[in-house]
Amino acid sequence: MDYVREIGRKSKEASRSVQFLGQEEKNEGLKAVARELRQQMGYLLVENDKDVKNARAAGMKPALIDRLLLTSQRIQSMAEELEQIAMLEDPVGKMECVKVRPNGLQIGQRRVPLGVVGIIYESRPNVTADAFGLCFKTGNAAILRGGSDAINSNKAIVKVIRDGLAKEKLPSDAVLLLEDTDRAAVTEMMKMKEYIDVLIPRGGAGLIANVVENSTVPVIETGTGNCHIYVDESADIQMAVDIIENAKTQRLGVCNACESLVVHSRIADKAIPLIYERLHQKQVEVRGDERAVSIQDGIRTASEEDWGTEYLDTIISLKTVDSIEEAIDHINRHNTGHSEAIITRDYDNALKFHNEIDAAAVYVNASTRFTDGHEFGFGAEIGISTQKLHTRGPMGLEALTTVKYIIFGSGQTRP
Amino acid sequence: MDYVREIGRKSKEASRSVQFLGQEEKNEGLKAVARELRQQMGYLLVENDKDVKNARAAGMKPALIDRLLLTSQRIQSMAEELEQIAMLEDPVGKMECVKVRPNGLQIGQRRVPLGVVGIIYESRPNVTADAFGLCFKTGNAAILRGGSDAINSNKAIVKVIRDGLAKEKLPSDAVLLLEDTDRAAVTEMMKMKEYIDVLIPRGGAGLIANVVENSTVPVIETGTGNCHIYVDESADIQMAVDIIENAKTQRLGVCNACESLVVHSRIADKAIPLIYERLHQKQVEVRGDERAVSIQDGIRTASEEDWGTEYLDTIISLKTVDSIEEAIDHINRHNTGHSEAIITRDYDNALKFHNEIDAAAVYVNASTRFTDGHEFGFGAEIGISTQKLHTRGPMGLEALTTVKYIIFGSGQTRP
Structure with a gap:
């Protein structure tokens, strides 16, 4: 599984620079990617068509084929979604609860990116652009692992995203696709605690249960609703x-x-x-x-x-x-x-x-x-958390961040 | 492992009433337990002495025996700590970010208990009272699993806590001790997702790694510091x-x-x-x-x-x-x-x-x-989170809570 670990290492490396991008740089990057999606629409449709043909040949149900299908309208929507994410308020860098302790220490809590976010999902290729957009906006590097059904579409979308970033001289490793759709590759991904800060599974109950059961990377459980x-x-x-x-x-x-x-x-x-x-x-x-x-x-x-x-x-x-x-x-x-x-x-x-x-x-x-990020007024959503830790309900941009304490001292030692 | 599952079931049951206790009831409960610890000091010392004698016979290092030892002064401190927890502000019930959406839905975010908190720790018996106090204050039921070295002390402390709660007619199953100190019992505990909402391991690197590696219950990783x-x-x-x-x-x-x-x-x-x-x-x-x-x-x-x-x-x-x-x-x-x-x-x-x-x-x-809950002004601390999800750094009372969205409608449907 050297390939999977190499993806992890590269993503961690990219996260070290992505975390420091300014709000403007990130927003320009998102807009550049949106332009690139529109410009390379023909290529995206050709690659998606391979997946759709394979799915039909394999006898996939029409409803599922519809989820897999990209049209020029759907690619337009992907681009618009990225432009909307660019317009949202960036939570990174906000300072919360700054206080001065009796010994003079000033303690503040600053909102920072999580680092590397891994997303494991099933056959909807629009998740690829969406997940990248939310992670990039919040200064995170993303490792995406889509389903085998959509592998040609996902490869193409990630290539186009990386082209868009490169044109703005932004780190294209901000998004990496795990192209190996083997189960063993996901299993390896779930164990890469040293590279991945959080895993978000998006999909059916079976996929989610597998990740919760086997991951040593912290998981945000999403989306089964009875x-x-x-x-x-x-x-x-x-x-x-x-x-x-x-x-x-x-x-x-x-x-x-x-x-x-x-x-x-x-x-x-x-x-x-x-x-x-x-x-x-x-x-x-x-x-x-x-x-x-x-x-x-x-x-x-x-x-x-x-x-x-x-x-x-x-x-x-x-x-x-x-x-x-x-x-x-x-x-x-x-x-x-x-x-x-x-x-x-x-x-x-x-x-x-x-x-x-x-x-x-x-x-x-x-x-x-x-119960939806847009309906709740968050502007975007990476999923709906059904667990109690970290975040609960629709997850907007803030759910993709954490905090760190920033302490200003002047020589204080503990008595 | 029926015994372990029975503990889980009872704790979940208790959490359903503990979550609704008012601030006054919880504070009176904490004070009653503090009184009970002082009143039953003799019993606690006798039981602790069994652990200390066993440890000496087994050749435990003096520094570790000191951590295990209870004295009347240390029992006093345990009681005072509970009284201090009673005086802290209760985060449960706070409403955050209430907003009215364009369709008239009023959406608020209310802070609520996590439910059942499992704590796995090593030989310091004072953690037993402390962990109970923080969980109870935040409306959680606690399942405690201390080390085998301190089993007599922990049994005694939990008995005294339960006596104190019973005198106030509060649910004594708010705290339950996993008396089986077998490794298999902990392993079972780490799989009881249907009963336990979060696990907090407190102790050495080996203990923490074991819990992170094997738990399907969400974990808050604490306390290794290089x-x-x-x-x-x-x-x-x-x-x-x-x-x-x-x-x-x-x-x-x-x-x-x-x-x-x-x-x-x-x-x-x-x-x-x-x-x-x-x-x-x-x-x-x-x-x-x-x-x-x-x-x-x-x-x-x-x-x-x-x-x-x-x-x-x-x-x-x-x-x-x-x-x-x-x-x-x-x-x-x-x-x-x-x-x-x-x-x-x-x-x-x-x-x-x-x-x-x-x-x-x-x-x-x-x-x-x-880096400490008291030094940061939280008044108390359940541990120091070294992970990025949910909470980072010293964990005060709020880290033992979650939120839920409370929505007030008047017949709204989604267009």
Whole structure:
């Protein structure tokens, strides 16, 4: 695995200069890369076409081929995203909580880049440009490891990024692609603690579990969401139906989509038929507990396994409960720490839900689909953290930085 | 390992109520435990004596036996520490960055407990009370796993803490001791992701490496310190000598002690003899590079290995360099991300060192020994993080918390 270690070494080396680039240099670099993506569009489309042809030959599902496909419009969007990142405020260098201690030491906390960020992801090639942009903006070097399906696209995108940086005389090793798509190469990457400061896996539950299980590099876990909506006894049923439709069907395959409903038994007779009708119109299959099945024809019986399943598909589970306590208990047992919502008109229940649900984002009377860096006003997002350390919820630029204490002394020694 | 998993399950259960205790309840609990420690002092001394006798019989070194020993004075200090923790500001519940989005969603970030904190430590029994106190103050349940040497002391301290909590009708499972001191029990603990939210290893390099290597629970790495002092060309030599004496000898076995010196060649002839003389008076052996050896009799030749060694003993390494760049390079290559200092009168070099050294705490003209929660004004400390994720440097109460987004909606759906 000398090749993988060489990538690590080069990235660490690059991070030593990337960390000191000024805000202007970084922004000019991002804009230069955006220009380069537009200029080399033809090359990118040709290389992407190789991946798409291979995928078709291998019998990949149309939905997945669509994720893999680049079009001139999608390349335009990649370029625009980089230009938007250039316009965001740079968190690097901010000083926080400066204080003077009784002995005269001045202690400040300065925000600095993490160093080298490793990103392991699956077949969407736009992640390549995006991840580079966020890492570069925050003064980090990036090691990218995309899926084998997108290898030609990723190689081409990284080449173009490096061309853009080189034209601005910026260190092109700020981004390096692990071209070896072997599993052994990822395993090596997960052990390179001396070169990589943090690993961010982006993709399905299997990929994430593998990284969490095997990495000795610190990991930020992202993106599996078994999100619930609880329809409280006092809910505005019309609002509940609208929010459920939005949270389940506005986009099916995303981590902030709703996967499970919890309905208070006192409102079940009225609410479940209306919820079912709306979901049925949208071709969503509902799997419920016995009480739900007895209320509404067409609801299939859920198994225990359903409560823990992130479908990412036209299926939703439905559980009835006799109290808000039972609802909170059920949600805290089965959720993945992502996004949970209550629909209620009861003030105490709203606060209780906010307080007692253990998740990155807890909503009252709104769709779980809002858990997103852009929707939260961060301007960009590298993923959604479902862990509690370092950062939780949508990760903007600040999540790609750390702090260091800067101490100004005048000869102080400790008594 | 059913016993270990049962501890995990009970702790998770306890965390569900501990997280909601009010500030007053938690502070009363801490004070009650302090009273109980004083009242049951006799019992604690008897139990500790068993450990001390076993250690003596096993031929443990006097310095280590001293770390293990409890005295009435030390038990008093444990109680006072808990009373001090009770007086600190509670970070739990603070709302940060509340904002209203254009669609009317109000989004706030609330500071909340982590949940269950696991602490794996070695033979100092005072860590038992301290770790409980910091976790309880921040609304976390704690699972403690001390070393086998201190098992009788730790059992006794945990029993007394639980007695104190029970008297206040507070959940005594807020603290649980893993009494099985087998290696297999720790290994199981490191895999209990469903019960433990974060693991903090406190102890020697071997213990910490084992936890980082094998844990699937997120880890906060603490406390190995290969700390440097760089004596710049323009240094006030007298200040340098005083700070070096303090940083090396004020306390030998601690992570913020200085382990390695870097001296600019243009000041070496004047500075090294004075530094050597002072360290020699304190029985510190100096191991230097060829140039240092040629300047001062008594300096022994350092091996490559010396540059990376945390001695925790009366030994220090000394490297000469021809520029501040070479000094920074050497330090960034060999340090452990803990504390580094420059002694200088040169303004540009001071800022350059602050900027370019990659460590939790970077000092100009002060002793590395100040990297400590109390010295930084946090009032308490659970350890010193040498990693970049979540928290860096001395960890006070806030490091034992996380955030969650609290969203107030009025029916919003995502377009």
